[in-house]
Amino acid sequence: MNRIDWAVGVIAPQPSDHLLEVGCGHGIAVTKVCDRLDEGGIVAIDRSAVMIAAAARRNAEHVAAGRATLRVAELRSFDLGGRRLDKAFAMRVGVFTRGDPAREFAALAQLLKPEGRLFLFHDEPSTGADDVGARLAAAALRHRWLVEALSAQIFDSGEVACLIARPPA
Numbered sequence: 001m002n003r004i005d006w007a008v009g010v011i012a013p014q015p016s017d018h019l020l021e022v023g024c025g026h027g028i029a030v031t032k033v034c035d036r037l038d039e040g041g042i043v044a045i046d047r048s049a050v051m052i053a054a055a056a057r058r059n060a061e062h063v064a065a066g067r068a069t070l071r072v073a074e075l076r077s078f079d080l081g082g083r084r085l086d087k088a089f090a091m092r093v094g095v096f097t098r099g100d101p102a103r104e105f106a107a108l109a110q111l112l113k114p115e116g117r118l119f120l121f122h123d124e125p126s127t128g129a130d131d132v133g134a135r136l137a138a139a140a141l142r143h144r145w146l147v148e149a150l151s152a153q154i155f156d157s158g159e160v161a162c163l164i165a166r167p168p169a
């Protein structure tokens with residue numbers, strides 16, 4: 001199993017779920033999530049127009065079917081006009097382990113339902129998952145998110161940390 005298959009298994013999208021992916025890159029996870037959706041949908045954003053174009057090519061069928069919506073956007077200023085989602089996730093999006101992601105966590109709190117879940121997956125070439133996970137958890141806690149689980153998985157490519165958190169009450 002590769003890291004993206006594992007992550008999608010952890011997120012466990014339900015057929016009616018509405019999800020957000022932050023930093024979708026080539027849109028590989030978008031495809032795997034859409035394969036599990038029925039009446040649900042995914043909004044995927046990336047600040048790179050080149051990446052969104054690549055994700056749109058890969059997911060043309062899902063976009064045409066209305067299951068996937070792809071947008072060039074920076075998380076900190078992204079909103080859905082008050083619409084709220086069941087789950088949000090990000091993989092290898094460095095802002096959650098570096099600097100102060102205050103505006104990113106604030107945006108996510110507006111985008112998720114109160115009972116929604118945030119999944120952050122991150123790995124770094126020369127850093128163990130314990131350290132990466134500790135930084136993810138520290139950032140979430142600093143912004144008053146409720147950390148529900150912290151886990152790690154080892155792949156040939158390295159160790160991946162996973163944080164699951166709920167929005168501030």
Ligand SMILES: C[S@@+](CC[C@H](N)C(=O)[O-])C[C@H]1O[C@@H](n2cnc3c(N)ncnc32)[C@H](O)[C@@H]1O
Pocket residue numbers: 022023024025026045046047048051073074075076090091092093094095
């Ligand atoms: C290292 S790539 C990871 C791509 C994919 N998620 C994966 O795991 O293979 C990080 C992606 O996140 C995007 N990104 C980074 N920070 C972002 C932000 N604050 N808002 C939106 N996209 C962001 C980058 O443009 C890039 O495409």
